[in-house]
Amino acid sequence: MHRLLALSMMLGEDPLRAADLAAMLGVARRTLYRDIDALRAAGLAVQGAPGIGYRLADPPQTAALILTREEKRALIAGLKLVKAGEDRVLAGAAGALLKKALSL
Structure with a gap:
């Protein structure tokens, strides 16, 4: 692999x-x-x-992201904090990224 x-x-x-x-x-x-x-x-x-x-034919725009279990947990926890914050732009971006992180 x-x-x-x-x-x-x-x-x-x-x-x-x-x-x-x-x-x-x-x-x-x-x-x-x-x-x-x-x-x-x-x-x-x-x-x-x-x-x-x-x-x-279609090279990826970003490299593959491979996370340990602990890194994934930290990423999700951080995104949840930002999503709950007052900055609506960052909260929206964090929510979208959170969906992607949960699918890893």
């Missing part, structure tokens, strides 16, 4: 050759092709083909 996350973070708008990606990950090209298939099966729009290079 760690390798798939690393691969998904390497892929961007500019294509990278399979040989280069495999070398960066320390795996054989055949393993890389299986990993690309796994990312596609997970819903990532990986474009490309052998000899051309691989890239994400």
Whole structure:
């Protein structure tokens, strides 16, 4: 799983050759092709083909956020405090972010 996350973070708008990606990950090209298939099966729009290079059709605008259980609890507690505050703009943003945090 760690390798798939690393691969998904390497892929961007500019294509990278399979040989280069495999070398960066320390795996054989055949393993890389299986990993690309796994990312596609997970819903990532990986474009490309052998000899051309691989890239994400829709690169994410932000990096994946991976939190420990304690970090998630702290984030949710902080957002609840801001949501209950007097600043309506911040409260609205905190409420929207709280919905996202609860879905993590």
